[in-house]
Amino acid sequence: xxxxxxxxxxxxxxxxATIFGVFATIFIYSFLxxxxxxxxxxxxxxxxxxxxxxxxxxxxxxLTQAYWGTDRIIEGNFxxxxxxxxxxxxxxxxxxxxxxxxxxxxxxxxxxxxxxxxCGQIQSNFLVQIQSTVTLPLVGEGVWEGxxxxxxxxxxxxxxxxxxxxxxFFTWEHKGALGISTKIGRYFLMATFGAAYGGTVMARLSLxxxxxxxxxxxxxxxxxxxxxxxxxxxxxxxxxALWERSKPTPTPPxxxxxxxxxxxxx
Amino acid sequence: xxxxxxxxxxxxxxxxxxxLVSIPFLYPLKLPxxxxxxxxxxYEVTExxxxxxxxxxxxxxxxxTLTENRPHLKAHLFHCKEHELKVVCLxxxxxxxxxxDDVLREVYGSDFPNVPQYGTSIVYLGYVPGNEVGxxxxxxxxxxxxxxxxxxxxxxxxxxxxxxxxxEDFDLWAEWTSGTPGEQQVIQFxxxxxxxxxxxxxxVGSTAVSVPGMMPFYAAGQILGILNGLAGGGEYxxxxxxxxxxxxxxxxxxxxxxxxxxxxxxxxxxIGNIGYAISKYGxxxxx
Numbered sequence: 314x315x316x317x318x319x320x321x322x323x324x325x326x327x328x329x330a331t332i333f334g335v336f337a338t339i340f341i342y343s344f345l346x347x348x349x350x351x352x353x354x355x356x357x358x359x360x361x362x363x364x365x366x367x368x369x370x371x372x373x374x375x376l377t378q379a380y381w382g383t384d385r386i387i388e389g390n391f392x393x394x395x396x397x398x399x400x401x402x403x404x405x406x407x408x409x410x411x412x413x414x415x416x417x418x419x420x421x422x423x424x425x426x427x428x429x430x431x432c433g434q435i436q437s438n439f440l441v442q443i444q445s446t447v448t449l450p451l452v453g454e455g456v457w458e459g460x461x462x463x464x465x466x467x468x469x470x471x472x473x474x475x476x477x478x479x480x481x482f483f484t485w486e487h488k489g490a491l492g493i494s495t496k497i498g499r500y501f502l503m504a505t506f507g508a509a510y511g512g513t514v515m516a517r518l519s520l521x522x523x524x525x526x527x528x529x530x531x532x533x534x535x536x537x538x539x540x541x542x543x544x545x546x547x548x549x550x551x552x553x554a555l556w557e558r559s560k561p562t563p564t565p566p567x568x569x570x571x572x573x574x575x576x577x578x579x
Numbered sequence: 580x581x582x583x584x585x586x587x588x589x590x591x592x593x594x595x596x597x598x599l600v601s602i603p604f605l606y607p608l609k610l611p612x613x614x615x616x617x618x619x620x621x622y623e624v625t626e627x628x629x630x631x632x633x634x635x636x637x638x639x640x641x642x643x644t645l646t647e648n649r650p651h652l653k654a655h656l657f658h659c660k661e662h663e664l665k666v667v668c669l670x671x672x673x674x675x676x677x678x679x680d681d682v683l684r685e686v687y688g689s690d691f692p693n694v695p696q697y698g699t700s701i702v703y704l705g706y707v708p709g710n711e712v713g714x715x716x717x718x719x720x721x722x723x724x725x726x727x728x729x730x731x732x733x734x735x736x737x738x739x740x741x742x743x744x745x746x747e748d749f750d751l752w753a754e755w756t757s758g759t760p761g762e763q764q765v766i767q768f769x770x771x772x773x774x775x776x777x778x779x780x781x782x783v784g785s786t787a788v789s790v791p792g793m794m795p796f797y798a799a800g801q802i803l804g805i806l807n808g809l810a811g812g813g814e815y816x817x818x819x820x821x822x823x824x825x826x827x828x829x830x831x832x833x834x835x836x837x838x839x840x841x842x843x844x845x846x847x848x849x850i851g852n853i854g855y856a857i858s859k860y861g862x863x864x865x866x
Contacts, residue, residue: 345590345593346590363674366673366674367673367674370673370676370706371673371708374673374706374708375708377726377727377731385726425712426711429711429712429715429768430711430767433764433767433768433771434767436767436771437763437766437767437770437771437801438763438767441771441775441799441801442795442799444799445798445799445800470798505791508791509788509791509792512787512788512789512790512791512807512808513787513788514841514844515787515788515807515808515809515810515837515841516644516647516786516787516788516808517788518600518837518840518841518844519646519647519786519787519808519809519833519837520643520644520646520647521596521600521840522600522646522809522833522836522837522840523645523646523647523833525600525601525604525836526604526646526833529601529604530604
Protein backbone atom coordinates (compact mmCIF):
# COMPACT_ATOMS: atom_id res chain seq x y z
CA UNK A 314 0.00 0.00 0.00
CA UNK A 315 1.33 3.43 -0.90
CA UNK A 316 1.95 5.50 2.24
CA UNK A 317 -0.57 8.32 2.61
CA UNK A 318 2.13 10.99 2.68
CA UNK A 319 3.31 10.01 -0.78
CA UNK A 320 3.34 13.66 -1.85
CA UNK A 321 5.53 14.81 1.03
CA UNK A 322 9.26 15.08 0.57
CA UNK A 323 10.96 13.67 3.67
CA UNK A 324 13.23 16.29 5.31
CA UNK A 325 16.34 14.17 4.79
CA UNK A 326 15.68 14.23 1.05
CA UNK A 327 15.07 17.99 0.88
CA UNK A 328 18.48 18.85 -0.53
CA UNK A 329 18.33 15.98 -3.02
CA ALA A 330 14.88 17.14 -4.15
CA THR A 331 16.15 20.71 -4.62
CA ILE A 332 19.16 19.61 -6.66
CA PHE A 333 17.07 17.21 -8.73
CA GLY A 334 14.37 19.84 -9.31
CA VAL A 335 16.86 22.50 -10.45
CA PHE A 336 18.62 20.19 -12.90
CA ALA A 337 15.35 18.79 -14.24
CA THR A 338 13.93 22.30 -14.75
CA ILE A 339 17.01 23.62 -16.58
CA PHE A 340 17.35 20.46 -18.67
CA ILE A 341 13.72 20.46 -19.78
CA TYR A 342 13.78 24.17 -20.65
CA SER A 343 16.99 23.65 -22.64
CA PHE A 344 14.65 22.19 -25.26
CA LEU A 345 13.79 25.80 -26.20
CA UNK A 346 17.39 26.32 -27.26
CA UNK A 347 17.60 23.01 -29.08
CA UNK A 348 16.63 19.43 -28.46
CA UNK A 349 19.45 17.62 -26.68
CA UNK A 350 20.03 14.34 -24.82
CA UNK A 351 19.49 15.97 -21.41
CA UNK A 352 16.08 17.40 -22.32
CA UNK A 353 15.10 14.03 -23.79
CA UNK A 354 16.33 12.20 -20.69
CA UNK A 355 14.24 14.37 -18.34
CA UNK A 356 11.24 14.07 -20.64
CA UNK A 357 11.46 10.28 -20.55
CA UNK A 358 12.02 10.32 -16.81
CA UNK A 359 8.88 12.40 -16.34
CA UNK A 360 6.80 10.03 -18.45
CA UNK A 361 8.19 7.01 -16.60
CA UNK A 362 7.58 8.51 -13.17
CA UNK A 363 4.05 9.56 -14.11
CA UNK A 364 3.28 6.05 -15.40
CA UNK A 365 4.65 4.36 -12.30
CA UNK A 366 2.88 6.76 -9.94
CA UNK A 367 -0.43 6.32 -11.75
CA UNK A 368 -0.13 2.54 -11.77
CA UNK A 369 0.76 2.38 -8.08
CA UNK A 370 -1.91 4.82 -6.96
CA UNK A 371 -4.62 3.13 -9.05
CA UNK A 372 -3.67 -0.29 -7.68
CA UNK A 373 -3.77 1.12 -4.18
CA UNK A 374 -7.13 2.81 -4.76
CA UNK A 375 -8.67 -0.36 -6.20
CA LEU A 376 -7.49 -2.53 -3.32
CA THR A 377 -8.43 0.05 -0.69
CA GLN A 378 -11.83 0.34 -2.30
CA ALA A 379 -12.48 -3.39 -2.55
CA TYR A 380 -10.60 -4.94 0.36
CA TRP A 381 -8.80 -2.82 2.90
CA GLY A 382 -10.58 -0.52 5.29
CA THR A 383 -14.05 -1.38 4.10
CA ASP A 384 -14.06 -5.20 4.40
CA ARG A 385 -16.84 -5.21 1.81
CA ILE A 386 -15.95 -8.59 0.35
CA ILE A 387 -15.16 -10.14 3.73
CA GLU A 388 -18.64 -9.10 4.89
CA GLY A 389 -20.11 -11.09 2.01
CA ASN A 390 -20.74 -8.26 -0.46
CA PHE A 391 -19.40 -10.26 -3.38
CA UNK A 392 -20.70 -7.78 -5.95
CA UNK A 393 -17.44 -5.90 -5.44
CA UNK A 394 -15.52 -8.80 -7.00
CA UNK A 395 -17.22 -8.27 -10.37
CA UNK A 396 -15.40 -5.03 -11.34
CA UNK A 397 -12.06 -6.58 -10.42
CA UNK A 398 -12.77 -9.63 -12.57
CA UNK A 399 -13.89 -7.44 -15.47
CA UNK A 400 -10.78 -5.28 -15.19
CA UNK A 401 -8.54 -8.37 -15.11
CA UNK A 402 -10.00 -9.30 -18.49
CA UNK A 403 -7.98 -6.43 -19.95
CA UNK A 404 -4.92 -8.70 -19.69
CA UNK A 405 -6.32 -10.95 -22.41
CA UNK A 406 -4.97 -8.28 -24.74
CA UNK A 407 -1.68 -10.16 -24.53
CA UNK A 408 -3.21 -13.51 -25.54
CA UNK A 409 -3.77 -14.39 -29.17
CA UNK A 410 -6.12 -17.25 -28.32
CA UNK A 411 -8.37 -15.36 -25.87
CA UNK A 412 -8.03 -11.88 -27.32
CA UNK A 413 -11.80 -11.72 -27.87
CA UNK A 414 -12.29 -11.61 -24.08
CA UNK A 415 -10.36 -8.34 -23.96
CA UNK A 416 -13.20 -6.73 -25.91
CA UNK A 417 -15.73 -7.25 -23.09
CA UNK A 418 -14.28 -4.77 -20.56
CA UNK A 419 -13.69 -2.27 -23.37
CA UNK A 420 -17.32 -2.64 -24.49
CA UNK A 421 -18.64 -2.32 -20.95
CA UNK A 422 -16.65 0.85 -20.24
CA UNK A 423 -17.56 2.37 -23.61
CA UNK A 424 -21.24 1.55 -23.09
CA UNK A 425 -21.40 2.96 -19.57
CA UNK A 426 -19.59 6.14 -20.56
CA UNK A 427 -21.74 6.64 -23.66
CA UNK A 428 -24.92 6.24 -21.62
CA UNK A 429 -23.73 8.60 -18.92
CA UNK A 430 -22.33 11.23 -21.25
CA UNK A 431 -25.34 11.41 -23.57
CA CYS A 432 -27.77 12.07 -20.71
CA GLY A 433 -25.42 14.51 -18.98
CA GLN A 434 -24.49 16.40 -22.12
CA ILE A 435 -28.08 16.86 -23.32
CA GLN A 436 -29.23 18.16 -19.97
CA SER A 437 -26.31 20.37 -18.89
CA ASN A 438 -24.60 21.41 -22.13
CA PHE A 439 -27.63 21.66 -24.40
CA LEU A 440 -30.99 22.19 -22.74
CA VAL A 441 -29.78 24.48 -19.95
CA GLN A 442 -27.72 26.55 -22.41
CA ILE A 443 -30.72 26.99 -24.74
CA GLN A 444 -32.94 27.81 -21.80
CA SER A 445 -30.55 30.47 -20.51
CA THR A 446 -30.29 32.00 -23.99
CA VAL A 447 -34.02 32.27 -24.64
CA THR A 448 -34.61 33.73 -21.19
CA LEU A 449 -32.02 36.50 -21.55
CA PRO A 450 -33.51 39.69 -20.13
CA LEU A 451 -34.36 42.34 -22.74
CA VAL A 452 -37.10 44.20 -20.88
CA GLY A 453 -37.86 44.70 -17.22
CA GLU A 454 -36.65 46.59 -14.22
CA GLY A 455 -32.95 47.47 -14.24
CA VAL A 456 -32.25 45.81 -17.61
CA TRP A 457 -31.23 49.10 -19.25
CA GLU A 458 -29.76 50.78 -16.19
CA GLY A 459 -26.07 51.38 -15.52
CA UNK A 460 -23.22 50.97 -17.96
CA UNK A 461 -22.89 48.59 -19.62
CA UNK A 462 -26.58 47.72 -19.14
CA UNK A 463 -27.39 43.99 -18.81
CA UNK A 464 -29.77 44.33 -21.78
CA UNK A 465 -26.86 45.26 -24.04
CA UNK A 466 -25.04 42.08 -22.98
CA UNK A 467 -28.17 40.10 -23.86
CA UNK A 468 -28.40 41.66 -27.33
CA UNK A 469 -24.70 40.98 -28.04
CA UNK A 470 -25.08 37.34 -26.91
CA UNK A 471 -28.19 36.83 -29.07
CA UNK A 472 -26.54 38.37 -32.15
CA UNK A 473 -23.37 36.36 -31.50
CA UNK A 474 -25.21 33.04 -31.22
CA UNK A 475 -27.36 33.55 -34.32
CA UNK A 476 -24.54 34.84 -36.55
CA UNK A 477 -21.97 32.28 -35.34
CA UNK A 478 -24.43 29.44 -35.95
CA UNK A 479 -25.19 30.83 -39.42
CA UNK A 480 -21.47 30.57 -40.22
CA UNK A 481 -21.85 26.77 -40.03
CA PHE A 482 -24.99 26.71 -42.20
CA PHE A 483 -23.94 25.30 -45.56
CA THR A 484 -27.27 24.59 -47.30
CA TRP A 485 -27.27 27.95 -49.11
CA GLU A 486 -24.38 29.94 -50.46
CA HIS A 487 -23.17 32.65 -48.07
CA LYS A 488 -24.57 35.60 -50.05
CA GLY A 489 -26.92 38.48 -49.28
CA ALA A 490 -28.37 38.54 -45.76
CA LEU A 491 -26.81 35.15 -44.97
CA GLY A 492 -23.45 36.44 -46.17
CA ILE A 493 -23.63 39.46 -43.85
CA SER A 494 -24.66 37.22 -40.96
CA THR A 495 -21.81 34.75 -41.54
CA LYS A 496 -19.32 37.63 -41.77
CA ILE A 497 -20.46 38.99 -38.41
CA GLY A 498 -20.43 35.45 -37.02
CA ARG A 499 -16.84 35.06 -38.19
CA TYR A 500 -15.84 38.10 -36.13
CA PHE A 501 -17.54 36.62 -33.07
CA LEU A 502 -15.68 33.35 -33.62
CA MET A 503 -12.39 35.23 -34.03
CA ALA A 504 -13.03 37.11 -30.79
CA THR A 505 -13.65 33.76 -29.07
CA PHE A 506 -10.42 32.30 -30.43
CA GLY A 507 -8.60 35.46 -29.35
CA ALA A 508 -9.91 35.05 -25.81
CA ALA A 509 -8.82 31.41 -25.85
CA TYR A 510 -5.36 32.42 -27.10
CA GLY A 511 -5.09 35.06 -24.37
CA GLY A 512 -6.01 32.44 -21.78
CA THR A 513 -3.41 30.07 -23.20
CA VAL A 514 -0.68 32.72 -23.01
CA MET A 515 -1.67 33.56 -19.45
CA ALA A 516 -1.65 29.91 -18.41
CA ARG A 517 1.71 29.05 -19.99
CA LEU A 518 3.31 32.18 -18.59
CA SER A 519 2.00 31.27 -15.12
CA LEU A 520 3.64 27.87 -15.34
CA UNK A 521 6.92 29.48 -16.40
CA UNK A 522 6.68 31.89 -13.47
CA UNK A 523 6.06 28.91 -11.20
CA UNK A 524 9.31 27.29 -12.31
CA UNK A 525 11.17 30.59 -11.88
CA UNK A 526 9.75 30.86 -8.37
CA UNK A 527 11.17 27.44 -7.62
CA UNK A 528 14.57 28.37 -9.05
CA UNK A 529 14.84 31.77 -7.36
CA UNK A 530 13.14 31.17 -4.03
CA UNK A 531 13.62 27.52 -3.05
CA UNK A 532 15.93 27.29 -0.09
CA UNK A 533 17.22 24.40 2.00
CA UNK A 534 18.52 25.16 5.46
CA UNK A 535 18.66 28.89 4.60
CA UNK A 536 20.80 28.28 1.52
CA UNK A 537 19.39 29.20 -1.87
CA UNK A 538 20.94 26.18 -3.55
CA UNK A 539 19.28 26.84 -6.85
CA UNK A 540 21.34 30.00 -7.39
CA UNK A 541 24.53 27.91 -7.32
CA UNK A 542 23.12 24.97 -9.24
CA UNK A 543 21.68 26.94 -12.18
CA UNK A 544 25.12 27.78 -13.70
CA UNK A 545 26.24 24.15 -13.28
CA UNK A 546 23.10 22.89 -14.99
CA UNK A 547 23.50 25.40 -17.84
CA UNK A 548 27.15 24.37 -18.33
CA UNK A 549 26.05 20.71 -18.46
CA UNK A 550 23.55 21.54 -21.21
CA UNK A 551 26.18 23.46 -23.22
CA UNK A 552 28.74 20.63 -22.90
CA UNK A 553 26.23 18.00 -24.00
CA ALA A 554 25.03 20.17 -26.91
CA LEU A 555 28.61 20.76 -28.09
CA TRP A 556 29.41 17.07 -27.71
CA GLU A 557 26.39 16.19 -29.78
CA ARG A 558 27.34 18.76 -32.43
CA SER A 559 30.84 17.27 -32.68
CA LYS A 560 29.39 13.86 -33.56
CA PRO A 561 29.14 13.08 -37.28
CA THR A 562 25.61 13.47 -38.65
CA PRO A 563 24.19 10.00 -39.33
CA THR A 564 23.05 9.50 -42.91
CA PRO A 565 19.38 8.51 -43.21
CA PRO A 566 18.90 4.82 -44.06
CA UNK A 567 17.94 4.07 -47.63
CA UNK A 568 14.42 2.62 -47.98
CA UNK A 569 14.37 -1.13 -48.27
CA UNK A 570 13.19 -2.57 -51.57
CA UNK A 571 9.89 -4.35 -51.21
CA UNK A 572 9.02 -7.27 -53.44
CA UNK A 573 5.87 -6.76 -55.51
CA UNK A 574 3.16 -9.38 -56.00
CA UNK A 575 4.85 -10.57 -59.14
CA UNK A 576 8.14 -10.95 -57.30
CA UNK A 577 9.66 -7.82 -58.80
CA UNK A 578 11.28 -5.19 -56.65
CA UNK A 579 9.70 -1.71 -56.53
CA UNK B 580 12.41 45.59 -42.35
CA UNK B 581 9.45 43.22 -42.53
CA UNK B 582 11.81 40.51 -43.66
CA UNK B 583 14.13 41.10 -40.73
CA UNK B 584 11.21 40.95 -38.25
CA UNK B 585 10.05 37.63 -39.64
CA UNK B 586 13.59 36.27 -39.45
CA UNK B 587 14.18 37.03 -35.75
CA UNK B 588 15.35 33.83 -34.08
CA UNK B 589 12.62 32.84 -31.61
CA UNK B 590 15.30 31.98 -29.04
CA UNK B 591 16.02 35.70 -28.63
CA UNK B 592 12.35 36.18 -27.76
CA UNK B 593 12.56 33.40 -25.15
CA UNK B 594 15.66 35.04 -23.70
CA UNK B 595 13.95 38.44 -23.57
CA UNK B 596 10.90 36.88 -21.89
CA UNK B 597 13.11 35.14 -19.33
CA UNK B 598 14.96 38.38 -18.47
CA LEU B 599 11.88 40.59 -18.23
CA VAL B 600 9.82 38.08 -16.22
CA SER B 601 12.76 37.65 -13.83
CA ILE B 602 13.06 41.38 -13.06
CA PRO B 603 10.05 41.56 -10.66
CA PHE B 604 11.55 38.70 -8.61
CA LEU B 605 14.57 40.91 -7.86
CA TYR B 606 12.86 44.33 -7.88
CA PRO B 607 9.12 44.01 -7.09
CA LEU B 608 7.17 46.57 -9.13
CA LYS B 609 4.05 46.57 -6.91
CA LEU B 610 1.71 47.24 -9.80
CA PRO B 611 -1.88 48.06 -8.75
CA UNK B 612 -4.36 45.18 -8.61
CA UNK B 613 -8.05 45.44 -9.46
CA UNK B 614 -10.34 42.71 -8.12
CA UNK B 615 -12.31 41.14 -10.97
CA UNK B 616 -16.02 40.43 -10.69
CA UNK B 617 -15.57 36.66 -11.11
CA UNK B 618 -13.13 36.39 -8.21
CA UNK B 619 -15.30 38.61 -6.04
CA UNK B 620 -18.28 36.33 -6.72
CA UNK B 621 -16.35 33.27 -5.48
CA TYR B 622 -15.55 35.19 -2.31
CA GLU B 623 -19.11 36.45 -1.82
CA VAL B 624 -20.71 33.04 -2.45
CA THR B 625 -18.40 31.44 0.14
CA GLU B 626 -18.80 34.31 2.59
CA UNK B 627 -22.58 34.15 2.16
CA UNK B 628 -22.82 30.58 3.44
CA UNK B 629 -23.90 30.27 7.07
CA UNK B 630 -21.27 28.73 9.43
CA UNK B 631 -21.56 24.96 9.52
CA UNK B 632 -22.45 24.64 5.83
CA UNK B 633 -20.84 21.74 3.98
CA UNK B 634 -18.38 22.59 1.20
CA UNK B 635 -16.97 19.97 -1.17
CA UNK B 636 -13.45 20.94 -2.22
CA UNK B 637 -12.33 18.90 -5.21
CA UNK B 638 -8.61 18.83 -6.08
CA UNK B 639 -8.74 18.00 -9.78
CA UNK B 640 -5.36 19.11 -11.02
CA UNK B 641 -1.82 17.81 -11.13
CA UNK B 642 1.70 19.08 -10.54
CA UNK B 643 1.85 20.66 -14.01
CA THR B 644 -0.61 23.42 -13.03
CA LEU B 645 0.35 23.80 -9.37
CA THR B 646 1.30 27.45 -9.88
CA GLU B 647 -2.20 28.35 -10.95
CA ASN B 648 -4.45 25.98 -9.03
CA ARG B 649 -2.66 25.64 -5.70
CA PRO B 650 -3.25 29.27 -4.58
CA HIS B 651 -6.99 28.82 -5.32
CA LEU B 652 -7.24 25.68 -3.24
CA LYS B 653 -5.16 27.01 -0.36
CA ALA B 654 -6.91 30.37 -0.13
CA HIS B 655 -10.39 28.83 -0.32
CA LEU B 656 -9.60 26.20 2.32
CA PHE B 657 -8.31 28.98 4.57
CA HIS B 658 -11.48 30.99 3.90
CA CYS B 659 -13.67 28.00 4.78
CA LYS B 660 -11.68 27.39 7.96
CA GLU B 661 -11.93 31.02 9.08
CA HIS B 662 -15.63 31.20 8.18
CA GLU B 663 -16.28 27.98 10.14
CA LEU B 664 -17.53 26.00 7.16
CA LYS B 665 -17.28 22.22 7.11
CA VAL B 666 -15.09 20.92 4.29
CA VAL B 667 -15.01 17.52 2.63
CA CYS B 668 -11.87 17.60 0.50
CA LEU B 669 -11.22 14.96 -2.15
CA UNK B 670 -9.57 14.44 -5.53
CA UNK B 671 -10.93 12.88 -8.70
CA UNK B 672 -7.48 13.25 -10.27
CA UNK B 673 -5.00 10.64 -9.18
CA UNK B 674 -2.24 13.26 -9.00
CA UNK B 675 -4.48 15.50 -6.93
CA UNK B 676 -4.39 13.10 -3.95
CA UNK B 677 -0.93 14.05 -2.60
CA UNK B 678 -1.42 17.72 -3.52
CA UNK B 679 -4.58 17.96 -1.42
CA ASP B 680 -2.79 16.42 1.55
CA ASP B 681 0.11 18.84 1.13
CA VAL B 682 -2.11 21.94 1.01
CA LEU B 683 -4.26 20.80 3.93
CA ARG B 684 -1.11 20.44 6.06
CA GLU B 685 -0.21 24.01 5.15
CA VAL B 686 -3.64 25.37 6.07
CA TYR B 687 -4.45 23.23 9.14
CA GLY B 688 -0.90 22.65 10.39
CA SER B 689 1.81 20.10 9.72
CA ASP B 690 0.18 17.60 12.13
CA PHE B 691 -2.83 17.24 9.84
CA PRO B 692 -4.90 15.01 10.06
CA ASN B 693 -4.09 14.89 13.79
CA VAL B 694 -5.89 18.17 14.44
CA PRO B 695 -9.00 18.69 16.62
CA GLN B 696 -11.19 19.66 13.67
CA TYR B 697 -10.51 16.46 11.72
CA GLY B 698 -13.60 14.34 11.26
CA THR B 699 -16.03 17.03 12.42
CA SER B 700 -15.13 20.16 10.40
CA ILE B 701 -12.67 18.82 7.86
CA VAL B 702 -12.26 15.44 6.16
CA TYR B 703 -9.83 14.47 3.45
CA LEU B 704 -10.97 11.52 1.37
CA GLY B 705 -7.98 11.63 -0.99
CA TYR B 706 -8.23 10.12 -4.44
CA VAL B 707 -11.69 8.88 -5.37
CA PRO B 708 -11.35 6.49 -8.32
CA GLY B 709 -13.62 6.33 -11.33
CA ASN B 710 -13.39 9.82 -12.89
CA GLU B 711 -16.92 10.73 -14.06
CA VAL B 712 -18.38 7.53 -12.61
CA GLY B 713 -16.71 8.32 -9.30
CA UNK B 714 -18.15 11.83 -9.34
CA UNK B 715 -21.65 10.57 -10.04
CA UNK B 716 -21.37 7.92 -7.35
CA UNK B 717 -20.09 10.49 -4.84
CA UNK B 718 -23.07 12.73 -5.59
CA UNK B 719 -25.47 9.82 -5.17
CA UNK B 720 -23.86 8.22 -2.12
CA UNK B 721 -20.65 9.56 -0.65
CA UNK B 722 -19.86 6.43 1.36
CA UNK B 723 -20.20 4.19 -1.67
CA UNK B 724 -17.72 6.32 -3.65
CA UNK B 725 -14.90 5.97 -1.16
CA UNK B 726 -14.79 3.49 1.71
CA UNK B 727 -11.96 5.14 3.64
CA UNK B 728 -10.42 8.57 3.92
CA UNK B 729 -6.91 9.35 2.65
CA UNK B 730 -5.40 8.07 5.89
CA UNK B 731 -7.23 4.73 6.01
CA UNK B 732 -9.99 5.63 8.49
CA UNK B 733 -13.34 4.12 7.48
CA UNK B 734 -15.70 6.83 6.28
CA UNK B 735 -18.36 5.57 8.66
CA UNK B 736 -16.16 6.57 11.63
CA UNK B 737 -16.05 10.22 10.56
CA UNK B 738 -18.96 12.28 11.98
CA UNK B 739 -18.85 14.83 9.16
CA UNK B 740 -19.48 12.11 6.60
CA UNK B 741 -22.69 11.16 8.46
CA UNK B 742 -23.94 14.70 7.74
CA UNK B 743 -22.77 14.51 4.15
CA UNK B 744 -24.51 11.47 2.70
CA UNK B 745 -25.23 12.72 -0.83
CA UNK B 746 -25.42 15.82 -3.05
CA GLU B 747 -28.59 16.92 -1.24
CA ASP B 748 -26.34 17.77 1.71
CA PHE B 749 -23.78 19.81 -0.24
CA ASP B 750 -24.08 23.58 0.23
CA LEU B 751 -21.26 24.43 -2.18
CA TRP B 752 -19.01 22.53 -4.55
CA ALA B 753 -15.61 24.22 -5.00
CA GLU B 754 -13.96 22.74 -8.07
CA TRP B 755 -10.21 23.32 -8.53
CA THR B 756 -9.52 22.03 -11.99
CA SER B 757 -7.24 22.03 -14.98
CA GLY B 758 -8.95 19.50 -17.24
CA THR B 759 -11.17 16.43 -17.27
CA PRO B 760 -12.83 15.46 -14.99
CA GLY B 761 -13.50 19.02 -14.00
CA GLU B 762 -16.27 21.56 -13.72
CA GLN B 763 -18.24 20.27 -16.72
CA GLN B 764 -18.37 16.78 -15.25
CA VAL B 765 -19.53 18.16 -11.88
CA ILE B 766 -22.26 20.10 -13.68
CA GLN B 767 -23.33 17.02 -15.63
CA PHE B 768 -23.05 14.25 -13.07
CA UNK B 769 -23.68 15.99 -9.75
CA UNK B 770 -25.44 19.32 -10.26
CA UNK B 771 -27.57 18.13 -13.20
CA UNK B 772 -28.73 14.98 -11.37
CA UNK B 773 -29.51 16.64 -8.05
CA UNK B 774 -31.67 19.67 -8.66
CA UNK B 775 -29.54 22.06 -10.69
CA UNK B 776 -27.54 25.15 -9.69
CA UNK B 777 -29.83 26.11 -6.80
CA UNK B 778 -29.35 22.70 -5.16
CA UNK B 779 -25.62 22.30 -5.80
CA UNK B 780 -23.97 25.71 -6.33
CA UNK B 781 -20.55 25.49 -7.96
CA UNK B 782 -17.56 27.83 -7.84
CA VAL B 783 -14.48 27.08 -9.92
CA GLY B 784 -10.79 27.85 -9.78
CA SER B 785 -9.23 26.98 -13.08
CA THR B 786 -6.11 27.30 -15.14
CA ALA B 787 -6.54 30.34 -17.42
CA VAL B 788 -6.54 28.32 -20.63
CA SER B 789 -9.84 26.65 -19.67
CA VAL B 790 -11.75 29.72 -18.53
CA PRO B 791 -13.11 30.90 -21.94
CA GLY B 792 -14.77 27.49 -22.29
CA MET B 793 -16.45 27.92 -18.91
CA MET B 794 -18.08 31.25 -19.66
CA PRO B 795 -21.28 29.77 -21.20
CA PHE B 796 -21.81 27.82 -17.97
CA TYR B 797 -21.15 30.96 -15.94
CA ALA B 798 -23.59 32.96 -18.08
CA ALA B 799 -26.23 30.25 -17.62
CA GLY B 800 -25.81 30.35 -13.82
CA GLN B 801 -24.45 26.80 -13.60
CA ILE B 802 -21.18 28.24 -12.25
CA LEU B 803 -21.48 31.08 -9.74
CA GLY B 804 -17.90 32.38 -9.76
CA ILE B 805 -14.52 31.68 -11.34
CA LEU B 806 -10.94 32.18 -10.17
CA ASN B 807 -9.08 32.71 -13.43
CA GLY B 808 -5.56 31.31 -13.28
CA LEU B 809 -2.79 32.96 -11.31
CA ALA B 810 -4.50 36.37 -11.49
CA GLY B 811 -7.70 34.95 -9.96
CA GLY B 812 -5.66 33.41 -7.15
CA GLY B 813 -3.95 36.73 -6.47
CA GLU B 814 -7.26 38.59 -6.41
CA TYR B 815 -8.77 36.08 -3.98
CA UNK B 816 -5.71 36.35 -1.76
CA UNK B 817 -6.09 40.14 -1.74
CA UNK B 818 -9.74 39.79 -0.66
CA UNK B 819 -8.68 37.43 2.15
CA UNK B 820 -5.89 39.78 3.24
CA UNK B 821 -8.43 42.59 3.55
CA UNK B 822 -10.91 40.47 5.51
CA UNK B 823 -8.85 37.87 7.40
CA UNK B 824 -5.20 39.00 7.20
CA UNK B 825 -4.45 35.97 5.07
CA UNK B 826 -0.93 34.76 5.94
CA UNK B 827 -0.32 32.11 3.25
CA UNK B 828 0.05 34.45 0.27
CA UNK B 829 1.42 32.67 -2.78
CA UNK B 830 0.05 34.10 -6.05
CA UNK B 831 -0.06 37.81 -5.26
CA UNK B 832 3.72 38.48 -5.45
CA UNK B 833 3.88 36.71 -8.83
CA UNK B 834 1.37 38.97 -10.57
CA UNK B 835 4.02 41.61 -11.37
CA UNK B 836 5.95 39.04 -13.38
CA UNK B 837 2.82 37.99 -15.16
CA UNK B 838 1.89 41.57 -16.04
CA UNK B 839 5.38 42.20 -17.44
CA UNK B 840 5.19 38.96 -19.44
CA UNK B 841 1.79 39.93 -20.85
CA UNK B 842 3.06 43.37 -21.89
CA UNK B 843 5.93 41.71 -23.71
CA UNK B 844 3.61 39.26 -25.50
CA UNK B 845 1.36 42.18 -26.53
CA UNK B 846 4.45 43.99 -27.88
CA UNK B 847 5.44 40.84 -29.81
CA UNK B 848 1.94 40.60 -31.32
CA UNK B 849 1.95 44.27 -32.35
CA ILE B 850 5.47 44.10 -33.85
CA GLY B 851 4.62 40.88 -35.66
CA ASN B 852 1.47 42.40 -37.13
CA ILE B 853 3.33 45.54 -38.20
CA GLY B 854 5.86 43.32 -39.97
CA TYR B 855 3.05 41.37 -41.63
CA ALA B 856 1.30 44.58 -42.73
CA ILE B 857 4.51 46.01 -44.19
CA SER B 858 5.24 42.80 -46.08
CA LYS B 859 1.66 42.64 -47.38
CA TYR B 860 1.02 46.26 -48.32
CA GLY B 861 4.54 47.60 -48.68
CA UNK B 862 5.56 45.41 -51.60
CA UNK B 863 7.58 42.96 -49.49
CA UNK B 864 7.68 39.18 -49.57
CA UNK B 865 4.12 38.60 -48.52
CA UNK B 866 2.52 40.82 -51.19
